[in-house]
Amino acid sequence: MSEPTHKLLVVEDDDGLRRQLRWAFDNCEVVLAGDRASAAAAVAEHRPPVALVDLGLPPDPDGPTEGLATLQEILSIAPETKVVMMSGQTEREYAVQAVALGAYDFYQKPIEIDVVNLTIQRAYNLHALESENRRLARSKTGAVLPGVTTTNAEMLRICGEVKRFASANVAVVLIGESGTGKELLARATHELSEKAKGPYVAINCAAIPEHLLESELFGHEKGAFTGAVKTTVGKVELANGGTLFLDEIGDLPMSLQAKLLRFLQERVIERIGGHRQIPVDIRLVSATNKDLLKLTETNEFREDLYYRLSEAVIKIPPLRERPDDAVVIAHQLLNSFAEEQGRSITAFTADALASISSYEWPGNVRELQNRVKRAVAAAAGSKITVTDLDLPSYEQPAPSGTLREYREQAERTALTRAMVEAQGNISKVAKLLDVSRPTVYDLMRQHNMKV
Numbered sequence: 001m002s003e004p005t006h007k008l009l010v011v012e013d014d015d016g017l018r019r020q021l022r023w024a025f026d027n028c029e030v031v032l033a034g035d036r037a038s039a040a041a042a043v044a045e046h047r048p049p050v051a052l053v054d055l056g057l058p059p060d061p062d063g064p065t066e067g068l069a070t071l072q073e074i075l076s077i078a079p080e081t082k083v084v085m086m087s088g089q090t091e092r093e094y095a096v097q098a099v100a101l102g103a104y105d106f107y108q109k110p111i112e113i114d115v116v117n118l119t120i121q122r123a124y125n126l127h128a129l130e131s132e133n134r135r136l137a138r139s140k141t142g143a144v145l146p147g148v149t150t151t152n153a154e155m156l157r158i159c160g161e162v163k164r165f166a167s168a169n170v171a172v173v174l175i176g177e178s179g180t181g182k183e184l185l186a187r188a189t190h191e192l193s194e195k196a197k198g199p200y201v202a203i204n205c206a207a208i209p210e211h212l213l214e215s216e217l218f219g220h221e222k223g224a225f226t227g228a229v230k231t232t233v234g235k236v237e238l239a240n241g242g243t244l245f246l247d248e249i250g251d252l253p254m255s256l257q258a259k260l261l262r263f264l265q266e267r268v269i270e271r272i273g274g275h276r277q278i279p280v281d282i283r284l285v286s287a288t289n290k291d292l293l294k295l296t297e298t299n300e301f302r303e304d305l306y307y308r309l310s311e312a313v314i315k316i317p318p319l320r321e322r323p324d325d326a327v328v329i330a331h332q333l334l335n336s337f338a339e340e341q342g343r344s345i346t347a348f349t350a351d352a353l354a355s356i357s358s359y360e361w362p363g364n365v366r367e368l369q370n371r372v373k374r375a376v377a378a379a380a381g382s383k384i385t386v387t388d389l390d391l392p393s394y395e396q397p398a399p400s401g402t403l404r405e406y407r408e409q410a411e412r413t414a415l416t417r418a419m420v421e422a423q424g425n426i427s428k429v430a431k432l433l434d435v436s437r438p439t440v441y442d443l444m445r446q447h448n449m450k451v
């Protein structure tokens with residue numbers, strides 16, 4: 001084996017054979033297990049790319065049941081692990097059964113080290129190739145900013161803006177419905193900025209009662225008011241050298257709007273009950289689902305503060321306006337929840353995909369997360385259904401608008417589904433839609449889609 005750091009799990013109950021195998025694979029980090037339970041624990045801890053499993057394990061050393069159960073348990077914890085089963089002369093008939101259950105290969109004893117080594121090397125190669133494919137698929141589905149998944153043209157444009165604004169050190173306001181990813185983009189702005197080495201401190205202006213909010217933001221000195229038993233540093237000061245994220249800024253009470261404005265003009269704070277001016281150097285990112293400009297017209301939000309906060313404005317579209325993202329994010333969530341919950345569910349049914357892309361998603365990505373998580377836990381089959389997601393079934397909308405608009409909508413839906421199914425592989429998309437590759441590229445351009 002080329003890399004001595006490869007982990008190899010050997011599940012074998014015969015002591016002599018275990019020693020022989022450990023010696024034979026001294027170029028791997030061999031993890032030994034003698035039964036199903038210790039094999040499962042070792043897989044959870046080490047996630048070995050390859051496992052070599054004896055078919056006859058206690059309590060059924062002469063039969064296949066325990067070996068096959070161990071195979072299934074390993075794959076339920078780590079579906080990516082390549083399992084090579086070993087059998088005695090008489091158990092050859094179980095080879096097909098093992099492969100049908102997901103084993104990568106089958107090896108018949110007696111052990112010939114060179115041959116086993118070759119099988120294992122091939123398994124490592126395949127594992128590496130599949131990992132690389134998964135990585136590429138992930139990057140194709142657009143990990144354009146840390147933690148952000150998108151293939152939607154508008155979101156990709158927004159991610160580009162976030163990157164540019166992050167390095168420009170301007171005050172950014174993020175506008176979008178609840179669960180659209182405002183906090184996610186706020187964090188990305190911090191991580192990509194020159195303040196990334198400093199702290200990231202978030203505060204939700206709507207979640208804290210008005211009389212406590214001032215102290216939360218600016219801190220207080222001991223004895224400043226009844227109950228102020230010790231000096232407390234506020235969030236603004238805590239964020240010094242980093243980024244302060246003010247969530248639900250539209251709910252900031254008027255009295256504090258004045259105080260925040262003063263801070264933004266002078267860049268110093270005074271704790272409540274304090275007389276010292278403390279200089280604070282922060283990057284400010286705020287977020288709201290309200291129309292701040294409208295609030296300025298009704299005098300609910302100070303206009304001067306609005307302009308201070310919104311040197312850059314980013315509007316995040318709701319998920320219902322980006323059905324392509326709903327489907328792509330759903331797949332990514334499915335993969336990560338299935339891995340987390342140790343379930344071998346890899347797909348949605350076609351009906352479920354149709355519902356995901358047509359549903360309104362009032363709770364946006366947060367609601368999508370909750371539904372997919374529950375569905376992964378509840379699914380009885382290998383695919384997630386509309387019922388698992390507890391979504392209304394998709395109903396073909398009655399034609400509205402012109403024939404051309406209707407055609408365009410259908411074309412876009414078909415293209416999105418094919419892109420998701422093919423994980424961005426254009427040749428596969430072309431095959432699924434029965435058109436040429438150049439046609440796929442043309443369609444993508446027309447519909448503003450990227451791979």
Ligand SMILES: Nc1ncnc2c1ncn2[C@@H]1O[C@H](COP(=O)(O)OP(=O)(O)OP(=O)(O)O)[C@@H](O)[C@H]1O
Pocket residue numbers: 147148149150176177178179180181182183184185247289329365366369
């Ligand atoms: N494009 C995306 N890709 C992956 N995960 C996302 C995406 N958008 C949002 N999420 C995830 O969805 C969840 C909700 O996002 P977030 O908390 O950023 O929304 P928000 O707009 O700040 O919501 P609220 O206004 O309710 O605070 C988070 O777990 C976030 O990581």
